Amino acid sequence: MKFVAQILTVALVCLALQLFLPWWSLAIGAFVVGYLFAMNGWASFAAGLLGVGLLWFGMAWYIDYTTQSILTTKVALMFPTKNVPLLFLATSLIGGLVGGFASLTGSAFTYKKRKW
């Protein structure tokens, strides 16, 4: 549950930041959310990756849909893969990776291993 909450929070915070700031501001958002949620490394990384990845995918899909793919198909052909789904995957993955590592960094400050 906390994991899903973190994904949603990352997506929302990064959405707000990216409306005004450059793309790399998502790292700040993911970092802060990772810090606050204080999950373990893997979970925090995955939450950042999925949160930003989904955000980027969603926004890219929305633009693609409302513009009838007018630019997506051209840009996809400019990459060696020449494939539209792969362009979406690359977009999601690149945002997601930065989000994931930023989130991981944030959680590394606050996550405490349970003692048993």
Added chain:
Amino acid sequence: MKIFKISLSLLITAALIYALDRSWGQIPPLGRFLDPFGGFWQNAERNSTSSTTLEIPGLTAEVSVYYDSMMIPHIYAQNEEDLFRAQGYVTAAHRLWQMEFQTHAGAGRISEIIGAAALDFDRTQRRLGMMYASENALKLMDGDPIAKKMVDNYTAGINAYIESLTPKTLPFEYKLLGYEPEPWTNLKCAILLKNMAKTLNMGEKDFEMTNALHLFGKETLNLLYPDMEGVGDPIVDNTGKWSFKPVQLDTVPLAVPSELLAKTPLEKPNKDVGSNNWALAGSRTATGSPLLCNDPHLNLSLPSIWYTIHLNAPGYNSMGASLPGAPAVISGFNDSIAWGVTNAQRDLVDWYKIQMKDTSNNEYLSDGKWKPVRKVVEAFKVKGGATFYDTILYTHHGPIVYDKSFHGESEQSLHAFRWVSHDPSEEILTFYKLNKGKNHGDYMEALNHYSSPAQNFVFAAANGDIAMRIQGRYPVRRTDEGRFVLDGTKTQNEWRAFIPNEQNVMYKNPERGFVSSANQYPADATYPYYITASSWEAYRNRRINQVLATLTKATPADMMKLQFDNYNLKAAESLPTFISHLDTMKLNATEIAALKTLRSWDYYNNIDSEGASYYEAWWDALRPMIWDEMNNDKLALDYPTTFTTIKLIREQPTLSFFDIVSTPAKETAKELLQKSFSEGVAAIEKWKAEKNKSPRWADFKDSYIGHLLRQEPLSVHVEHGGNHDIVNANSRTHGPSWRMVVSLEKTGVKAWGIYPGGQSGNPGSQYYANMIAYWAKGKYFSLPFVDASQISSRSIAVHKLNPSTK
């Protein structure tokens, strides 16, 4: 341990951001580029437009911009200052990246954008004196109050747009290449015009002709490369009626340096650069009012070279094609007159052999005295590399393009480059005055300001006048002067005088009821000045005149049909001869079938025509086979023209040039035609096997409109007929870059136009290439030349530009 984890994770995050925020060679800054909130995704435009109000600094009053259904802006300003400011803003909003890229190319600055691969191109541009020419042009622009008003405001408008950009709204190509626009300057307007002049003037072949003279002798030279081919009508057919007293120069022996000249790396403009224009008098039209047409043939590219615009302010109301980067309309009309341009082809470029005192290159010889060389150091920023410095040697003739540091063969072989476009000029005033012109007198006055690149200006007026004037600044030349490299040590070889404007080739309302030009020779040998050119057109011009001469009740539809005319006069004149030389006993089954296709061909290079494919493939194999003597790896040499080649096949089939040098046999035109026919058919068979379809002409030719960055996905392949030497002059990469038809009716001027592209330069816009499909079918859009109240009801968007309150 924890601190290690934190550091490692932080480091990876930072490294990722760094790596994804910059370009790596050809790879764009992936993070920035793929970010859907600011990257390329944001350049995708929705299929709807909105009206808006914008604030533009420096405007004095509100300007209304109405976009019609083709996204053509109709600008209504309250004074000319605001008009040009709005033109700059609106043009930049659609074409900024292209404008900057083209002026970077003109200025030799492409290395800054794409890296060291462009350094050779950049150095050539600077060494040809492109900046020297542009700075000279700027001086005159700044000195003239009208030109200064135009350019200052146009520049300010572009800069207002640049300042309004955010990382999100940056044009697509900037995001792709990872850079940002710099402020526009008046100098960039000059660079743009000089770069166009270079495209139109650099077909010169002085090195090639000098070598041909030395290798083959004068007699053969004149056989292969005659100054005039004596075919068709000159543009101004005015035999013996030249009533002025020409400027006379003392005759001096032509001093051509004796050595052979190496091939230069200078990329020659494609020979398919050319144009058509014509005007019919009311006596030949259905309405009784003149019709005027223009279609300039240039390298077809995206974003398009032209931008259609309607400019309106008190005392100013003009519409037509503008060049993004220059104020005013270039080929267009207003409520009283219309005009259009084709290239005049004249040789306005000379090369002078320079004799230096010693290898320090500090002094050179001129009339027995040593003159100082001016050394200019040019800096070239290189993307991903160190700044490169190049020293260019300037003589009083102009810059030395090749020397030991740049493709020079030897110390001994230095040539200074003299180009009429190096001189100060004020072409921008010509277009201003044409835009505002009311009659023939205004047209004549406007052209008096025009120097280069020399153009055939067609004219028609609603009052019934039609005219043609071959305007430019032409040196007075002695016979053969300008054809060859000249001895630069004697000032007597230099340009001593220019032909006075009023003695240029021109006429008004000729008896035949039409004027036309298609890059053919301007006047016959009775014109009192010696004229030479890179080449004269031999086919389009005759076809146009043949068709125009038959028209008595011409309509705009007839004009559109003629601009789209695919009749291959060259084929009609040559194919029967070619076929007559074939020995059908030697043909295989495929070749027999090909011959049958050719025999039944109607000489039209239409989209579906297979005969055209076989003919063009034959010709493409034949021409280099004949002129194998000119295929020299080291020496600069050029092929004779198509017309001369065909003439020699018909009249002198046993000429020694028909022998293939590399074979022991002694070939004549007959053997070459047989051999090239087999090669041509083989080329088509190979194509058929690869493509697995029949060789329709449009498929075989594969017309291509390429993006300026040569990015295939941003380019368009199009089915289109025609070819070079045909009125519809679309070869694979070149062709009608703008088609315009204007009917100058007294009840109101009507006009139609189209170009192979779209108003928007943004590949993410539906207006990026939306006209191409219509262009390819020979269709036109009506250009709504109406007042603000009428256009507002049919506009798709209105932009109100207001003076900035800041």
